[in-house]
Amino acid sequence: MHDESQPQLFTDAKNSCVPDSFEQILASLAARPKYLPEWPDGQRAMPNEILRSALFNCRNRNLSRVFMKEAEIAVIGDGQVIYRGEELRQDDELVWMHLMHLIKKIPLGECVEFTPYSFIKALGWPIKGQNYERLRTCLSRMQATALRIQSKRLQCFISISLIQKFMSKNDRDENLSRWQVWVGKEMQLLFDEEFLTRVAWETRRLLPDGIASKLFGYWASHRKPYPVKIETLLKLCGSGMKAKHFKAELKKALDLLKEVGFLEAWEFKNELVVVTRRY
Template sequence: MPDHLQPTLFQDAGKTQASDTFQELLASIAARPKYLPDWPESHRALPNEILRSALFNCRNRNLPRMFLKEVEIAVIGDGQVIYRGEELRQDDELVWMHLMHLIKKSPLGECVEFTPYSFIKALGWPIKGQNYDRLRNCLSRMQATALRIQSKRLHSFVSISLIQKFLSRNERNESLTRWQVWVGKEMQLLFDEEFLTRVMWETRRSLPDGIASKLFGYWASHRKPYPVKVETLLKLCGSGMQTKHFKIELKRALDLLKQSGFLEAWELKDELVVVVRRH
């Protein structure tokens, strides 16, 4: 597979940082451990900046995916996310969560290997040919990405590709028994221990890809969720729905999150969504 869209760190032209600050950022990468933080086998983890953004959206799977060119992604709270690449959805997030779970066991920048069968089984997808293609397509989409993230804790913009490269076929275009994926060392910056959310894997993969799975990740990143406007959640989900249709699906998603045991209770009042997490 060709190496393209290699991860880089840079200072945005419109928001130039002092050179010493940028050098400190580079030095911090070199000083960090080569491994991602650890989490239990029963959990998966993602950076708060990702879970609180519309990067992995909830658009209908039957709609064609758009190609986004330097598009600002909606974020709740601190930070800015600029994205270039094919539109990412909740199935991509599920794949990335499990991939990073495997990656954390190896030094960043080195190859991680797995059988596509074991990966698909871990996701809870049916073991059939189309899901092998689905997994390959998810990995391909995430390789061909350029993601720029800025937040107070990062100081400068961090620009990465979600996957540096992957190999799933040989030179004869035959599927390999074991697939290989590489993730750049810069991923350490996003997976900082203090800005990481660990979620119950069984709950996440039991939820249908959509609003429920999206809001599960968002509220998991808050110990005590605060009331949020319906309009704000609509932007976070990136579903493209009209507000009245979104509210119908939102209520269904909230019921699912309660049934799953994640939420203790929820209430919709005066266009505000109020939830209580079960701890």
């Protein structure tokens, strides 16, 4: 049994992996910088492959999360995402964005420490007991994941866990004053400078978890967004809504993205969504 937290090679008849061996991937990792790329404090960064997939969906928070086993996740454009773990949503994405912001300041593979208070405050969540537990649950959920991603620029499937290790309590089940998280060095493969999207953090954290926050990330990954079918956005959001209901909620999300200044304009052309970004 392989360690899902380490990069793995997967090949098939349709898509062969350019590197010949696992050792070559490890060698390429050793040759790369030990840090994630830089971005300003007012931004957060995400790999395009993730922003353009339904990995972090926007299903209603009142619906129970399902466990996904080797599930193929919807992707717009190039690539394929296979996921194993509990369903991830927009609150998980917000947590992961900020965690990666903290991780970039230390060498990958080393432990990053933070107080849960500072983390929750940075997310814009109210400082109350249930949000401490909510944060703990998000981090624990992302630790127990296996994510396989393939795209042209990666040239093969890689398999990682979003979080390698997480500690918030000691061996006596007492809360730690400073929580600890480890992320594996293989995260460099996803956070390639040329395939990252930097988003305005203040805008992202103020958007309610849902269609608006999901599409904010998706359209941020395109300098000039192209028209997209409503049906395609429905799959990207992974909301589980009926098409008619989704279209009504989509209108509200587009109006909100315009209201916060991200979109200059939007319109429906038949069954296409056409948007113009302001920034």
